[in-house]
Amino acid sequence: MTIEITERRGSAAGAAAVRRTSVHAAPVGIVTDIGNVFVRELMPVLRNPASVLFAMVQPLVFLALFAPLLPETTTGSALQWFVPGIVSMTALMSASFTGANLSEEIISGSFERLLVSPVRRSALLVGKSLREMVPLVLQTLVIVLAVAPFAFDVHVVGIVSGIAVLVPFSVGLGALSLALAVVAKDQAWVFWTVQQTAIFPLLLLAGVLLPVDGAPAWLQTAADLNPLRYIVDAERVLFAGDYPADTIAAGLAGSLVVGVLGLWVGVKAMRGAR
Amino acid sequence: MIRTVGLTRHFTRNKQTIEAVRGLDLEIAPGELVAFLGPNGAGKSTTLRMLTTLIAPTAGTAEVAGYDVTRDRAAVRRSIGYVGQGNAAGHQYRGRDELMSQARAHGLSRRDARARTEELLEAFDLTEHADRPVSRLSGGQRRRLDVAIGLVQEPAILFLDEPSTGLDPQNRVNLQEQVRRLNAELGTTIVITTHYLEEADALAGRVIVIDHGRMIADDTAGALKSALGDLVSMELATTEHAQAAAIRADRIPGAQVTVAGTSVEVRAPFGRSAAPALVADLAAAGTPVTGLEVVGPTLDDVFLNLTGRSLRESDHTAEQTDQHEGEAA
Numbered sequence: 113m114t115i116e117i118t119e120r121r122g123s124a125a126g127a128a129a130v131r132r133t134s135v136h137a138a139p140v141g142i143v144t145d146i147g148n149v150f151v152r153e154l155m156p157v158l159r160n161p162a163s164v165l166f167a168m169v170q171p172l173v174f175l176a177l178f179a180p181l182l183p184e185t186t187t188g189s190a191l192q193w194f195v196p197g198i199v200s201m202t203a204l205m206s207a208s209f210t211g212a213n214l215s216e217e218i219i220s221g222s223f224e225r226l227l228v229s230p231v232r233r234s235a236l237l238v239g240k241s242l243r244e245m246v247p248l249v250l251q252t253l254v255i256v257l258a259v260a261p262f263a264f265d266v267h268v269v270g271i272v273s274g275i276a277v278l279v280p281f282s283v284g285l286g287a288l289s290l291a292l293a294v295v296a297k298d299q300a301w302v303f304w305t306v307q308q309t310a311i312f313p314l315l316l317l318a319g320v321l322l323p324v325d326g327a328p329a330w331l332q333t334a335a336d337l338n339p340l341r342y343i344v345d346a347e348r349v350l351f352a353g354d355y356p357a358d359t360i361a362a363g364l365a366g367s368l369v370v371g372v373l374g375l376w377v378g379v380k381a382m383r384g385a386r
Numbered sequence: 387m388i389r390t391v392g393l394t395r396h397f398t399r400n401k402q403t404i405e406a407v408r409g410l411d412l413e414i415a416p417g418e419l420v421a422f423l424g425p426n427g428a429g430k431s432t433t434l435r436m437l438t439t440l441i442a443p444t445a446g447t448a449e450v451a452g453y454d455v456t457r458d459r460a461a462v463r464r465s466i467g468y469v470g471q472g473n474a475a476g477h478q479y480r481g482r483d484e485l486m487s488q489a490r491a492h493g494l495s496r497r498d499a500r501a502r503t504e505e506l507l508e509a510f511d512l513t514e515h516a517d518r519p520v521s522r523l524s525g526g527q528r529r530r531l532d533v534a535i536g537l538v539q540e541p542a543i544l545f546l547d548e549p550s551t552g553l554d555p556q557n558r559v560n561l562q563e564q565v566r567r568l569n570a571e572l573g574t575t576i577v578i579t580t581h582y583l584e585e586a587d588a589l590a591g592r593v594i595v596i597d598h599g600r601m602i603a604d605d606t607a608g609a610l611k612s613a614l615g616d617l618v619s620m621e622l623a624t625t626e627h628a629q630a631a632a633i634r635a636d637r638i639p640g641a642q643v644t645v646a647g648t649s650v651e652v653r654a655p656f657g658r659s660a661a662p663a664l665v666a667d668l669a670a671a672g673t674p675v676t677g678l679e680v681v682g683p684t685l686d687d688v689f690l691n692l693t694g695r696s697l698r699e700s701d702h703t704a705e706q707t708d709q710h711e712g713e714a715a
Contacts, residue, residue, distance in 0.1 A: 222476040222479075
């Protein structure tokens with residue numbers, strides 16, 4: 113590669129043709145490719161960490177308004193039962209919102225630039241989905257810190273394991289949300305309609321706010337098919353510092369199902385993006 | 387550098403097939419500066435989107451930088467820079483971060499990426515604005531950032547899709563200046579689409595006129611215009627004088643003469659050179675010219691001559707296929 117020094121400045125818009133660095137562009141491996149996308153995704157969070165709180169508004173309101181209404185039970189603190197549900201709900205909200213950022217990028221044009229760049233379609237999807245881990249961790253910490261002064265026991269190992277169980281779910285749901293944004297293209301209302309329609313049944317059928325145990329049979333069946341339900345059950349035992357293998361395994365399995373399915377659908381949708 | 391053979395793209399919309407691009411044969415050599423000119427919906431952007439791998443051709447082939455746009459997309463993407471109709475930089479991001487990320491995507495080492503980022507920021511007068519969110523930049527600043535991002539890996543070819551839409555005249559002129567210099571100083575091959583006649587003229591490169599998905603003219607702006615000839619408009623005292631003037635004007639080689647009352651219009655190659663003798667002859671013959679105007683042809687005249695429509699009018703009536711590439715065929 114030749115190096116040219118053309119130092120010319122002065123015209124109103126500066127010298128477009130300045131070239132001093134010798135540019136060694138090269139094909140990028142898939143892992144680096146994913147890493148580059150991931151790092152780019154983190155930039156808005158790094159530059160403006162408060163943005164992570166955006167998806168938390170609803171869960172924090174629920175926490176503030178519901179928690180005082182919870183009855184004290186003989187089996188333990190109601191808050192202890194409620195918080196893992198709120199953590200799961202935050203993960204659900206946050207990950208399902210992530211396609212909104214992509215919608216914005218589709219409308220503004222930066223997504224098109226990425227599509228024309230050498231970044232693999234699969235890396236775009238995976239890198240963007242993996243970003244979900246960051247808000248998941250930060251948001252869980254905020255919630256735990258918020259409730260720690262009250263009737264809530266902090267079990268560090270349980271909380272860390274709880275977050276780990278939620279990771280595949282968050283990443284997979286993020287991928288689904290991204291897929292939805294890709295399919296909706298510049299029609300952002302399609303994205304919002306589907307996202308809003310999908311999350312509330314998921315949430316209510318997971319027993320986040322109220323137990324589904326006493327529900328009629330049809331509702332039970334619907335809840336049994338909801339992977340989030342098993343995840344919430346696992347979060348509850350983990351946050352309480354209990355480690356029953358079957359509950360945790362079921363939660364992890366539910367989370368992995370969403371993770372694998374989400375990434376598969378997401379990569380498929382992203383490959384069709386244009 | 388770019389070669390297409392029978393490049394075709396159809397869209398299906400409401401069960402109707404729209405032939406956005408119909409069998410385009412194109413050859414662009416390294417170092418050329420080419421403007422695709424045509425009304426909205428003519429197929430310019432669709433062509434560009436095929437050349438940049440964003441959409442696949444329905445039929446035909448295209449090679450960009452030696453790589454097939456369907457079989458070797460990755461290699462095409464590494465070789466080209468692209469400035470789309472929207473903004474390259476995400477609005478929540480900072481300009482510096484976006485340049486950095488684009489450089490890394492092209493495989494530059496972290497050090498090189500950083501150096502290249504600073505160099506481009508400086509070259510495009512963006513250093514002061516590099517740490518502000520892109521959403522807070524002015525339209526002109528964002529466009530400069532878009533071009534900078536497109537140039538990160540020093541592409542052999544830079545594609546710009548309607549880059550000056552939405553820019554004020556000052557920024558539009560600046561952008562054209564940058565594009566020209568990029569082409570002249572670095573030898574970057576440049577393909578730009580525009581529906582602004584002035585822009586195709588100002589870039590002073592090769593102009594490919596596209597209408598209804600077909601190439602209808604391909605030459606420099608100067609050659610396209612001079613082939614059409616100048617328009618000499620004369621006013622005479624009476625209709626008889628006008629008739630006499632028309633007969634005299636008809637002797638100019640290649641002249642097309644129209645008379646309307648006391649006005650005579652002559653469209654002729656080198657009309658401006660023929661006009662003085664014409665005026666002198668008519669004065670000597672006792673049918674003097676009372677008013678005279680000589681106008682050089684514009685690219686709009688070229689388009690009008692080729693299609694029977696004015697490009698300015700077509701802009702408002704053409705189907706907006708370029709914006710609605712919804713359902714792929």
